Amino acid sequence: MEDVGELKDVLERIEAKLIAAGKIYSAIQFQIWLIAMVLYYLIIFPLSVVPWQLTAAYWILALIAFAYFSSKIWKRLINLFRSHGKDARSSPAFGMGISLSWICGSIVGWMLIPKTLSDLQIHQSLAIGFLSFISISVFGMFLTFLYIAKSFEKEMIPAFLIPAVAIPAIQSISGGHMVYAGFSIAFAFSLTVIAYLFSAFRTIR
Numbered sequence: 001m002e003d004v005g006e007l008k009d010v011l012e013r014i015e016a017k018l019i020a021a022g023k024i025y026s027a028i029q030f031q032i033w034l035i036a037m038v039l040y041y042l043i044i045f046p047l048s049v050v051p052w053q054l055t056a057a058y059w060i061l062a063l064i065a066f067a068y069f070s071s072k073i074w075k076r077l078i079n080l081f082r083s084h085g086k087d088a089r090s091s092p093a094f095g096m097g098i099s100l101s102w103i104c105g106s107i108v109g110w111m112l113i114p115k116t117l118s119d120l121q122i123h124q125s126l127a128i129g130f131l132s133f134i135s136i137s138v139f140g141m142f143l144t145f146l147y148i149a150k151s152f153e154k155e156m157i158p159a160f161l162i163p164a165v166a167i168p169a170i171q172s173i174s175g176g177h178m179v180y181a182g183f184s185i186a187f188a189f190s191l192t193v194i195a196y197l198f199s200a201f202r203t204i205r
Helices: 002-044 052-082 092-116 122-147 154-172 177-203
Strands: none
Touching: 002 052, 002 154, 002 177, 052 092, 052 122, 092 122, 122 154, 122 177, 154 177
């Protein structure tokens, strides 16, 4: 019985470390997005007029860079999970769900919304599109984790809920629409990073 108890304790500690590793990985993903957003605002701050082509090109490159660095970390995480018989997140359906989330968010946020809201100022429609892009994409990720990985990622909720709540305010402010959108997302992602790190440390206490 003592050996069984020790084995159970070891397995519980391994499970806790795997959960913590997953939480830390998610926190890193959102932190990478925060870095990308801050860099974007550092680039556009000196400009009196921000061409939409610059915004589009920057975020396309940011998505590529994000996918590259994220995949590097993801491979290490998957190898860690596989070494302990946990590979739900490595399934093709999971990867497809994550990819489709960002594809749908990009189409709605950067294409459909600016065309639909063409009667608004360009920066207003872009700001709403930016917030929608993030909200839809992260919500899709949340659903992918929930239904495919069978994991309720409560830490992710601020990352899609706060940008969605911020959308109605765009039409009520007189200027700085993209700045408002960016800070709303940065605030949401910062809360998510803290929530994931807190959950990770709480798991391995």
